[in-house]
Amino acid sequence: ACSVEKDDPAAANAACGPDRQYLIGMSQANNAEPYRQVMNNDVTTAAEAVKGFEVVVADAAQDNSKQVADVENFLTQKINLLIISPNEAKPLTAVVKKAYDAGIPVIVLDRKVEGDAYTAFIGGDNVAIGKAAGEFYATRLLPDGGKVIEIAGLPGSTPAAERAQGFRDGIAANPKIQIVASQPGDWLREKGQSVADALLKAHPDAAAIYAHNDPMAEGAYLAAKAAGLDKKIKFTGIDALPVPSGGIKAVEEGRLAATFQYATGGREAVDLAKKILIDCSKDVPRSTTLGTQQITAENAKDVYAKLGGS
Amino acid sequence: MVPELVRMSGITKRFGGVLACAGVDFTVRAGEVHALLGENGAGKSTLMNILSGVHTDYEGDVAVHGEVVRLRDPADAQRHGIATIHQELDLVPQLTVAENLVLGREPRTRARLLDRRAMQRLAREEFAALGIDLDPNRPVGSLRVGEQQLVEIAKALSLHAQVLVMDEPTAALADAEVSRLFEIIDGLRRRGVGIVYISHRMEEIEVIADRATVLRNGAVAGSLTPAPEHRPQLISLMVGRSVEAMFARPKTQKPAAEARPLLRVAGLTVRPRTPRPGRAEPDGIDLSVDAGEIVGLAGLMGSGRTELLETLFGAGPAARVTGAVTLDGLPYAPKSPRAALARGVGLVPEDRRGSALTLPHQVDHSMVLSALSRLTTLGFVRRTRERASVLDMMRRLAVKAGAPTAPVGSLSGGNQQKVVLARQLMTVPRLLLLDEPTRGVDVGAKAEIYQILHRLADEGMGILLASSELPELLGVCDRVVVLRRGAVAADLDPADVTGDDVLAAAMTAPGGTDR
Amino acid sequence: MTLLKTPPALARLTGGRRELVDRLFAVQSLVALLVVFIVAILASPTRDGEILFLTAGNLGNIVRAVSEIGIIAVGMTFVVLLGGIDLSVGAILGLSAVGTATLMVDSGYGIAPTVPAVLAIGAVIGALQGYATARLGIQSFIVTLAGLQVARGLARIWSGGLGIPIAYGDGPLQAPPAFEILNGSINGVVPVPAVLFLAVGVAAIVVLRTTAFARHVYAIGGNEKAARLSGVPVTRVKVAVFAVCGLLAAVAGVIHAGQLNQGSPNDGAGYELDAIAAVVIGGTSLSGGSGSMGGTLAGALMLGVLNNILALNNIDANVQLLIKGLVIVAAAGLQRLRRGVA
Amino acid sequence: MTLLKTPPALARLTGGRRELVDRLFAVQSLVALLVVFIVAILASPTRDGEILFLTAGNLGNIVRAVSEIGIIAVGMTFVVLLGGIDLSVGAILGLSAVGTATLMVDSGYGIAPTVPAVLAIGAVIGALQGYATARLGIQSFIVTLAGLQVARGLARIWSGGLGIPIAYGDGPLQAPPAFEILNGSINGVVPVPAVLFLAVGVAAIVVLRTTAFARHVYAIGGNEKAARLSGVPVTRVKVAVFAVCGLLAAVAGVIHAGQLNQGSPNDGAGYELDAIAAVVIGGTSLSGGSGSMGGTLAGALMLGVLNNILALNNIDANVQLLIKGLVIVAAAGLQRLRRGVA
Ligand SMILES: Nc1ncnc2c1ncn2[C@@H]1O[C@H](COP(=O)(O)OP(=O)(O)OP(=O)(O)O)[C@@H](O)[C@H]1O
Ligand SMILES: Nc1ncnc2c1ncn2[C@@H]1O[C@H](COP(=O)(O)OP(=O)(O)OP(=O)(O)O)[C@@H](O)[C@H]1O
Ligand SMILES: [Mg+2]
Ligand SMILES: [Mg+2]
Secondary structure (H helix, E strand, O other): OOEOOOOOHHHHHOOOOOOOOEEEEEEEOOOOOHHHHHHHHHHHHHHHOOOOEEEEEEEOOOOHHHHHHHHHHHHHOOOOEEEEEOOOHHHHHHHHHHHHHOOOOEEEEOOOOOOOOOOEEEEEOHHHHHHHHHHHHHHHHOOOOEEEEEEEOOOOOHHHHHHHHHHHHHHOOOOOEEEEEEEEOOOOHHHHHHHHHHHHHHOOOOOEEEEOOHHHHHHHHHHHHHOOOOOOOEEEEEEOOOOOOOHHHHHHOOOOOEEEEOOOOHHHHHHHHHHHHOOOOOOOEOEEEEOOOEEEOOOHHHHHHHOOOO | OOOEEEEEEEEEEEEOOEEEEEEEEEEEEOOOEEEEEEOOOOOHHHHHHHHOOOOOOOEEEEEEOOEEEOOOOHHHHHHOOEEEEOOOOOOOOOOEHHHHHOOOOOOEOOOOOEOHHHHHHHHHHHHHHHOOOOOOOOEHHHOOHHHHHHHHHHHHHOOOOOEEEEEOOOOOOOHHHHHHHHHHHHHHHHOOOEEEEEOOOHHHHHHHOOEEEEEEOOEEEEEEOOOHHHHHHHHHHHHOOOOOOOOOOOOOOOOHHHOOEEEEEEEEEEEEOOOOOOOOOOEEEEEEEEOOOEEEEEOOOOOOHHHHHHHHOOOOOOEEEEEEEEEOOEEOOOOOHHHHHHOOEEEEOOOHHHHOOOOOOEHHHHHHHHHHHHHEEOOEEOHHHHHHHHHHHHHHOOOOOOOOOOEHHHOOHHHHHHHHHHHHHHOOOOEEEEEOOOOOOOHHHHHHHHHHHHHHHHOOOEEEEEOOOHHHHHHHOOEEEEEEOOEEEEEEOHHHOOHHHHHHHHOOOOOOOOO | OHHHOOOOOOOOOOOHHHHHHHHHHHOHHHHHHHHHHHHHHHHOOEEOOEEHHHOHHHHHHHHHHHHHHHHHHHHHHHHHHOOOOOOOHHHHHHHHHHHHHHHHHHOOOOHHHHHHHHHHHHHHHHHHHHHHHHOOOOOHHHHHHHHHHHHHHHHHHHHOOOOEEOOEOOOOOOEOHHHHHHHOEEOOOEEHHHHHHHHHHHHHHHHHHHOHHHHHHHHHHHOHHHHHHOOOOHHHHHHHHHHHHHHHHHHHHHHHHHHHOEEOOOOOOOHHHHHHHHHHHOOOOOOOOOOOHHHHHHHHHHHHHHHHHHHHOOOOHHHHHHHHHHHHHHHHHHHHHHHHHO | OHHHOOOOOOOOOOOHHHHHHHHHHHOHHHHHHHHHHHHHHHHOOEEOOEEHHHOHHHHHHHHHHHHHHHHHHHHHHHHHHOOOOOOOHHHHHHHHHHHHHHHHHHOOOOHHHHHHHHHHHHHHHHHHHHHHHHHOOOOHHHHHHHHHHHHHHHHHHHHOOOOEEOOEOOOOOOEOHHHHHHHOEEOOOEEHHHHHHHHHHHHHHHHHHHEHHHHHHHHHHHOHHHHHHOOOOHHHHHHHHHHHHHHHHHHHHHHHHHHHOEEOOOOOOOHHHHHHHHHHHOOOOOOOOOOOHHHHHHHHHHHHHHHHHHHHOOOOHHHHHHHHHHHHHHHHHHHHHHHHOO
8 A cells, every 4th residue: 555645735734643632524425324334333433442533423315415515514613534435436526625635634435536635545345355255156155056146236336336247257267157137136125035036936946146235135035035945045145244134143143155244444444543643643554455254154153243243 | 032042242353454243243043034144245254154163263252042152163063053054165076965965973883884874865865855856976076066055055954953054055056946945944944943044135035034134344234124125225234325226227329230249159069078967068059149238148057058158268178069159250169268368258257266266366466367468578577567457457346355465365255256357357358258247246246247247348348147146137138048958948138028937938848847 | 896996986977878987997097907917917027838927926926015015005095085195104114113123122022012012103103293284284295204304313313223133033132933924924825914915905995985084084185174164073083094104104114124024224215105106096186085095005016016027027227217107107197087088 | 585475475364463474474484594594503513713604615505505406496386386296306407417427528518518408308308297297187296206217217327327427628528627617616605506596596586476477377376277267378387387397407407417526317316305395494385376486495595504503513314304304394384373373
């Protein structure tokens, strides 16, 4: 990772040092997604442990304009640091730049903004996660091949496209695996269920269902169970949120064969904030890519505990 | 002394700045018909709305059977034995006749479910008593105004109340139904029911009422025993001056030779795509209206007068129309009211609340609606010109309103009617179609409207006037055309005939009345 | 068929030939359902000669998939007949699902206290909304728009923003296994939620056709002033209707939680529009006073069949949106045909 | 003040003392705005003695933030006055934003052909919806619900489902820099979208108070049958009103694209409800025929101030939902107070 250089206005202007009060604005794209809710929780929990940090969260409810306004309001309040998980890249670029140019350090989470007017980016690699899932299918889940149904995320969303692409790269190693159908489940559990209902009618001989997130995988599981196919078919998801309704628990309880962690980056963001504000560090990593972790029955319990799940 | 059923004393009621009732004393005794008279806006309905629990914020006392009560709502009034036929037809169009009849007190089976059979029975009984033949299963929305009025009457009667308030129950009824109603009122009177009867038809009052109380500007102006010889006195109590010669037309010039043909209708037949039961569509109508002529349209309920006028105004239902109609010698077949207006034809519909007005809208805006194109430049309304023509029209028609900007709903019924008339006059029509233009209008205002009609005719306007009030037809019109089942039954000269002749023509020759 | 006859015959006119046309059109939402059904059969993919759309499993799934929307639409029908609208039902569904999961799992109450409590919450929210429209005279659109936000906010606060999973068993933090019945099916074919939906629907048809309450609902929707003058307890009826709608939304929420083994605060978003669409396609007028419950059921099923056949054929999601939009207009237009003649 | 006087005085009664009360209440949406404004000042956090809410930048931001909803609400006011409702505006905004980005960037047309073309698309969709309600007689709720789906589907198909970024410059695949003005502000204080909103609003007030067209709109909304019998060209007016509403939604879409430097097919979701809320808070009756444009502007600004002060105080997002719901009901209730006197 490259590091922040001398002419970084944020680093130059930011008042820093210990024993001071800092207001951190966290602009969230959409609280209604569990993944993002957990991200908020991670940020707030981590910040509580840091003396002098106060975090305020704004929910843009999936509206680019609202998120721009949220950041503007943070600027009015003269926050000391901005953490933003953008709804979309381009629309938020300008206002993030405005904050950055005003001397406020900006940590971008999960989705990037364009250009380089931010202090640091922390995010996962969806292609890599999809690939890890694909490789898991190729080597462990379906070594002898089989038909796979894909339940994709919201059409048009980047993670959906990347998780689809990575998966295809991953299973390429095993030509006996074949994707027979792909329909969007819009990231939703109930949509996953109703889509799987129909797809299992058309493909009762499927060997596994690859869902782009855990809720859809759970929905597909329920559909299969209703059709009496839950023992025959394997289910995998992505996200592995360490919460009761998350994928790790589902793996632990045997509904999902595996899930792949897509870290929120919340803790890492607060760590970084601490470095910038309290340690006055001028040398924070410009970009951090969070790795993934494969969660199966063997390690589910441990990982859940390790990630601080309650 | 006959027991007093109701005593209202010192009743005062304000609507914002309007004093609708000012210290009114009013009593209803058992076995009497007490007429309540007054101009439009005198406060009659308001007083009765207090008695029927509609208005609850008033000053003064209402005593029922000697006991002062504060009626909470209409249901409460019914529990106290007071039933009301309201002036405005307030029925639920989507429900059937029977359902409307029992609304709010539906008969139930032992399982607390709706007892449809009892409902039907009740409806049939009530209608039989009223001597009308109405299918209880018809949705009220499909009924004509007159039939709706009958349902309202049956509904109130079915409550078997001690006190019955009738607020203009006959405004939409024709003579046959009126006399039937009077028989019933007589029966009720003999059973000791106290009846309040509100009407603008003086002849009715004289026939049915035992005493009359006149309201003027919200206060009691006097009491009288109604009789034909007292009529001038009653009227002057009502309007505060004497109204003579209601129909008197300054028969100045009437050079028949000079009559310029305006409307010519030959063999007009309307076949709607969907038949409307109970309605008679024009069936081979021949008719003419000359410029400067007032032609009356008589007929029984449902004889097709309204249909004829609507067809001539391009407002009829989807239908196949045959026959030849010319206006000023040119073919005339309007596809819409807009087209009719463009040819100089105006219609004052019979249902002013349903088809003409929006009560919360301002008087001036309501008046100019049809004539906006005359008052605009590039789509913008010329305020000064609008105001001038509204004020002019209000003066010409003597519209009584707080201000030109007052909501139409705050005007009395007669004045509302004048607003509708004014709207048509503003378009400067050559042919004016009037459908029951004086329904619910008080004597004074009626006289004013008649004078206006005469003046308009003298200025060369042709007028086709449909009415259920025979005195009006005979008094105002130059000719009266009688319709029967959608066809012309007679073309009479009012000078030569009486009301009975018109009625006779309106009935089917052999085989009873036309229903 | 008779189930679908509009009680206070919508059609303005009766008598003679007209009557026949009327009776045909009175079942027009059934006609629309039938048309879509036949098209679905024709358009269905087949497998080994079997028409996938027509398999028992698939038909069961269709009804299961619309059961929540359908139950909500039943309550919505009452509200719309009254001349109102209820935008809060989706949010109440979410709140009830959260409530079910929280009370049953986190708080460890059994089914018996949980379900009635959740239904009561739905009914109370509905009743409050009804009171606000009836007594304060605020338009129901705006009252329930606010109600939507309040219910959604409560659901998120109650759940901490995350779904609460429901696991079955006898231990602590587990729901009674009996609750899992919502996920099951009778004879392995007819899903339980589908049965509940049809039961609610039939009960509502009966209520609407046989009770004085229903007459009052129609009367208020048709002419509120007339109803009031006739002594109909307008406020009470309005409050009751909105309470029923909230209650049925809560029923849908309980089923939702049972079907998905989770109570999530964000669930049910947008369900109100689907439910209203079902009501309107079923021939109920948004201006109140006329419509039928049978129509609503047919409307809901039609939407379900449409969704299913589009998914079975793997139609692109965006094209699905277009098709659904056009079919809704067409179905509502069919509606109009009948009234247009009047 | 006079801007806010309802033209066809909503109040049932006039005369004397009553008149005064009326005049006070006629501006009640302004009163609500004022109340919220004052509360906002009192509740505003301060920093270095400065009231953050009152800083020029913040006030500019408030108006900028409501400008899109506000412009949509102006069009919605016409539709609601007519007795209709338009649920498609949010989707038309999304479609227009996509159209702006696609035509200007991908296809390389300049501002001059792009903006009129996009506005025309909005107007045509609106007009089609108007035609469907007016001539086919389908309720506008359902027509525009379908229109919503169709417009959203088209937007997704046109854009391929992804937001289309707008970069400025003279090169290929770049938008003319002049377009960036939508992102700027006058004197660095008054944002351009805010100016556009206020301009549209004032123009609409003038139209509504001075034109024959407006009279026709009120007449149709008040009593359609009467309007038709009075010679009002009902179909034409309805089509025009829905076209205007679609056009203004497209205007908001262009501004949206300019403000966010992107045309995204999913944008504007739910805006219709905010716009309707602004209209109703502004005192326009959803049953048509009465209301004012000034009220709508005040309503939109009130929502903006409310959002802003809640955010400035860092109220939890869920609690915000609750508060907003209650304030909306309160504002609509205030509305009612006036009519309640009648
Ligand atoms: N709801 C109301 N709001 C405001 N003013 C009203 C209302 N009802 C009646 N008024 C006013 O009160 C006065 C009395 O009206 P009311 O309806 O009692 O007259 P009326 O004698 O029944 O007249 P009509 O013969 O025309 O029926 C009128 O000036 C009328 O404008
Ligand atoms: N089936 C129907 N559908 C729609 N409107 C109807 C229907 N029947 C009656 N009407 C309306 O009712 C009014 C006629 O009612 P009314 O009882 O006054 O008839 P009438 O004047 O006695 O009869 P006519 O005018 O036909 O001689 C008209 O305005 C008409 O539009
Ligand atoms: Mg009266
Ligand atoms: Mg008539």
